[in-house]
Amino acid sequence: MEYLKSGWKTVVGVPSSNSVLDDHPNVAETVERLVERVETSTLLEDRRDACRALKSLSKTYRLEVGAKAMDALLFVLQNDSNDIDIIAFALETLINIIGNEEENFHSSDSPMNSQDLSIQFTEIFIKRKENVQLILDLLGEFDFKIRWPTIKLLYCLLRNKLRECQDCILTHPMGISRMMDLLSDPREVIRNDALLLLVDLTKNNTNIQKIVAFENAFDRILDIITSEGYSDGGIIVEDCLSILLNLLKTNTSNQNFFKEGSYINRLLPFFDFSFDTDWNAQKINNLLLMFKVIRSLVSPKNPLQVTSSCQKVMNQNEVLQKLCAILMSNGIPAEILTEVYFTVYRIKKLFIFFIT
Template identity: 40%
Template sequence: MKDRQNAILALKTLSKKYKHEVGTQSMTLLANILQDDQIDLQLSQLILETLLNIITYDADSDKGVLLIMVYCFVFNTFVCSLEQLSLSQDISVQFTKLYIKNKEHVHTVLELIAKTNFNVRCSAIRFLTALLTNYTPKLQDIIYESGPVGFSKLLVLLEDKNDVILNDALSLFKILTRSNAYIQGVVAFENGFERLLQIIIRKCSRNEDVIITECLSVLLNLLENNESNQMCFRGNSYIPRL
């Protein structure tokens, strides 16, 4: 068991710089281990952090390419630099598609979000947010298909008293609720407006503007171009409270 942890720790270190190599060789293997072994929470955390490195587009890693573009006057070289920049982003999306090819892998992340271990929950929320960022419509469909059980694991995050968890959860909901009327409807039906307003009321007394702003962004997503949610919001007298 210790040898396996050390091996994955090494992969995590390598994945920061060698996303393509680590992802190509180990993405499916890591996803399967994560799905099959959720008892070892430290191992789960390491795998989630490694997977996050693999699918996260790192703009800083392309600074060298950008500098070349600034000083480049030869057309062919300029095109090559643009292709390099595009390739880095494309790799992140391709590895995201590989991970979610098996929907159970996404369900595993939802299960890990429901764990009580702080580090595992944080890592799972951030990984799911990265998946959503890279391939929003498909991830929205998978989460919607997970039904009430899947949504309950996410919505309970809005009641978490830990600001790190709460802030990460709001970042996730900003993407999850974007331009998807079905998900917007589920969140509203599952008392989403009340949960968000409770956060705003609680944080207003402490002048915690960042979290309040995030809540308002999610509220805007839920209401924008959604007549049913707008009627619900007005009908429950949320406007005076806001």
């Protein structure tokens, strides 16, 4: 990974003699000394202390640490996997470098904005797929101090370079399986951040969507929706529905799997609510997303056989009846009524076309 050292000028886009590093010579020298300690010290305690210091510096001097220390941090992840603390320090430092928390960084860190730095550091990181695979391997660690920052780092990578990062993940034989296993973690913060990770992971990638569905995603996601209270649930339900929509929209294979697995039946309780309910913004968002999920199954963009068979199921299991009951009720917000109308129209139009 020597290319990381030699190629840092590509990140900042200016020659080193005119760089921001020259404005902070003491910081640059400190980072260099810490990197040397990480790479050459024979004592684990010394390497751990150096990583701790790099983590602290990266909160303010992101450019200096990112340009000079990324290869050393990867070295730690590869060679010190038995020490939880040093791995946690390395992961948190990488999050500070690759993430986009602009308010944490020194105002003179870079002539570019924070997002530009995030993207360019991400490009360097994922240039070698082995780096992403190394992070995916760390998901297998149950310890909170490793698993949680690993999820956050993957989330940053996907946000900055979605397609490229998805390609890297597809090359790992167990990468998606390990991400799906996070949904079974008993710690809610892990599960909730894993949902955010899956929202991005499943965007616009048919192959990943199929693998995620094969990994029992529909059961797991619907179980979470059930435990959170369906439409009365919070932002977690919204994240779950976003994943469902990503998996089903324009994906014929997953649509058939969803229908044949009787998952449409599991959507029914979503519409069992009192019509004089408290129509808070979150409940409205949840319902609007659910209507989109239903319409994705009966979209005119789908093959006619798929849409008509899904429509039949929705008539048989009373989805259509429940939607019509909402249309006929008083006190329903206008935006809900509009979406219900378009959903019912789509179901009935396809059905009428099919039977005629």
